[in-house]
Amino acid sequence: MEQVTLNTADLKSQEYFLNMGPQHPATHGVLRLILTLDGEVVKNIEPDLGYIHRSIEKQCEYEGYKQIIHLTDRMDYLSAHINNEAVALAIEQALEIEVPERVKVIRTIMGELTRIASHLLWWGVMGMDVGALTTFMYAFRDREMINDIMEETCGARLTMSYSTPGGVMFDLHPNFQKRVKEFIPHLRKVIPKYDELLTGNVIFQKRMKGVGYLSKEDAISLGASGPVARGSGVHSDIRKIKPYSALDKVDFKEIIYTEGDNLARYKVRMDEMLESLNIIEQLIDNIPDDGIQAKTKALIKLPKGEFLQRVETARGDLGVYIVSDGKKNPYRVKFRSPGFSNLNALIEMGKGHLIADLVAIMSTLDFVVPDIDR
Amino acid sequence: MSYIGDIIGGIKTLLNGMKVTGAYFFPNIINRKYVITRQYPDEPAIVFERFKGEVVMWHNENNEHRCTGCQACEIACPNGSIEIIWDRVLNPETGKKVKQIDQHIYHLGMCTMCNLCIQACPTNAIMWSTNFHNSTYDRSQLTKVLNRPGSKLMAGVEE
Ligand code: SF4
Ligand code: SF4
Numbered sequence: 001m002e003q004v005t006l007n008t009a010d011l012k013s014q015e016y017f018l019n020m021g022p023q024h025p026a027t028h029g030v031l032r033l034i035l036t037l038d039g040e041v042v043k044n045i046e047p048d049l050g051y052i053h054r055s056i057e058k059q060c061e062y063e064g065y066k067q068i069i070h071l072t073d074r075m076d077y078l079s080a081h082i083n084n085e086a087v088a089l090a091i092e093q094a095l096e097i098e099v100p101e102r103v104k105v106i107r108t109i110m111g112e113l114t115r116i117a118s119h120l121l122w123w124g125v126m127g128m129d130v131g132a133l134t135t136f137m138y139a140f141r142d143r144e145m146i147n148d149i150m151e152e153t154c155g156a157r158l159t160m161s162y163s164t165p166g167g168v169m170f171d172l173h174p175n176f177q178k179r180v181k182e183f184i185p186h187l188r189k190v191i192p193k194y195d196e197l198l199t200g201n202v203i204f205q206k207r208m209k210g211v212g213y214l215s216k217e218d219a220i221s222l223g224a225s226g227p228v229a230r231g232s233g234v235h236s237d238i239r240k241i242k243p244y245s246a247l248d249k250v251d252f253k254e255i256i257y258t259e260g261d262n263l264a265r266y267k268v269r270m271d272e273m274l275e276s277l278n279i280i281e282q283l284i285d286n287i288p289d290d291g292i293q294a295k296t297k298a299l300i301k302l303p304k305g306e307f308l309q310r311v312e313t314a315r316g317d318l319g320v321y322i323v324s325d326g327k328k329n330p331y332r333v334k335f336r337s338p339g340f341s342n343l344n345a346l347i348e349m350g351k352g353h354l355i356a357d358l359v360a361i362m363s364t365l366d367f368v369v370p371d372i373d374r
Numbered sequence: 375m376s377y378i379g380d381i382i383g384g385i386k387t388l389l390n391g392m393k394v395t396g397a398y399f400f401p402n403i404i405n406r407k408y409v410i411t412r413q414y415p416d417e418p419a420i421v422f423e424r425f426k427g428e429v430v431m432w433h434n435e436n437n438e439h440r441c442t443g444c445q446a447c448e449i450a451c452p453n454g455s456i457e458i459i460w461d462r463v464l465n466p467e468t469g470k471k472v473k474q475i476d477q478h479i480y481h482l483g484m485c486t487m488c489n490l491c492i493q494a495c496p497t498n499a500i501m502w503s504t505n506f507h508n509s510t511y512d513r514s515q516l517t518k519v520l521n522r523p524g525s526k527l528m529a530g531v532e533e
Contacts, residue, residue: 067452070488134395141410155426161488169489197394201387
């Protein structure tokens with residue numbers, strides 16, 4: 001009988017492709033990554049978009065200026081309020097109207113609450129992605145308090161459509177201040193618990209430290225923004241660079257870490273939650289009382305021209321660019337979404353890591369796929 | 375050596391984490407004070423008064439509504455969720471033809487709860503209801519006629 005011998009020198013290793021997504025739980029949505037792998041090591045990442053494209057920018061061209069706002073809820077649904085605010089601010093800038101102080105303060109408080117809610121959700125899901133299932137329960141327990149605050153005042157938990165050009169939809173609910181004041185000490189109390197539960201954990205630290213390095217130069221040249229850029233030491237907080245609404249009146253720190261790895265991005269978000277609480281605390285006690293709506297026409301027409309408004313959402317720098325030709329609907333609307341440019345950074349970060357690490361890196365980027373894929 | 379040290383460190387921090395979950399779990403089995411999960415069909419859901427569930431039209435006890443058929447809500451709606459079917463009828467008292475709604479059709483399945491129609495309505499004819507039990511087996515059931523059969527315009531409400 002012939003003996004079959006296996007000569008290991010004849011075995012060749014070769015690169016192969018793997019589809020991660022579009023229905024992969026760790027991509028948090030319908031994002032497809034085409035991975036080039038060598039064994040388990042990621043050689044190249046090619047994101048493939050379009051699975052949740054709803055052509056929001058094109059739809060905006062057929063809508064009046066008031067009606068655009070509800071579409072922006074559906075982009076980055078975790079920062080819905082901040083998206084609404086961005087469009088409202090852009091329209092106000094074009095119309096050159098000054099909104100009441102009360103509106104500015106309300107928008108800022110709501111924006112920071114949204115940011116905390118978004119970061120809480122991220123924290124829960126981040127834990128899940130690296131294998132700590134409890135974090136999700138804790139984060140959702142505390143996020144529920146913000147959702148309740150939102151529901152009580154805006155009538156919806158996520159897609160609020162609360163800002164309108166010139167003001168806000170409803171006045172604050174009488175319970176608003178009380179509820180926010182209950183929430184602030186509660187979150188201050190639980191964040192150290194979060195740290196104890198997850199941040200200090202050795203297994204977690206090993207997954208995070210030194211993984212997914214993004215240098216400052218790369219962060220700038222790839223257009224990364226938000227916590228991703230600030231984790232690499234880039235001064236990029238629009239709230240500091242170009243304060244909008246009531247943010248010029250409050251005193252807060254921009255959180256910057258210079259390590260550029262997963263842990264740095266994690267810490268930026270954790271610290272940002274506390275900083276957002278600081279902002280809310282400074283504003284909550286003296287909300288001015290001068291109306292919730294500036295005078296606007298029922299049918300808004302913008303003057304001819306181009307208008308740009310940048311805001312800092314929970315994910316980074318959102319730019320709203322409106323080109324108007326003087327009609328009742330815009331000629332062109334462009335959203336510069338933070339998720340899209342942060343996705344470029346993923347390609348840089350993921351190379352050379354294992355697939356399991358790629359999942360951890362992706363969760364520190366905090367993707368919301370409808371935001372990438374408008 | 376550092377391998378064993380890592381294992382010990384891992385166990386230590388794990389126990390640390392268990393302390394947090396334990397401190398939440400054990401007191402709560404005894405008195406369910408901080409339990410926030412609601413057993414929904416058995417316990418009622420908490421819905422806030424402003425919750426935007428669906429658009430409804432307000433009717434008084436004489437089956438009268440306040441909708442003049444001005445179509446402001448239809449124009450304000452960003453996605454065509456509202457259709458007004460209207461007609462001009464002769465008002466016997468003044469001898470003038472006035473607008474009157476036949477059907478105020480509302481497609482709940484398309485509505486994005488943006489509040490623009492309610493803001494636009496000059497006579498406050500429509501408002502939010504907090505009802506969220508809207509699941510059906512067929513989406514055609516989500517198209518509703520808001521004005522009740524046989525209802526008419528409340529006296530004194532004008533465009
Ligand atoms: S809430 Fe908005 S989407 Fe719904 S019917 Fe009214 S205007 Fe249309
Ligand atoms: S519901 Fe209000 S806005 Fe709509 S047609 Fe009737 S009166 Fe006009």
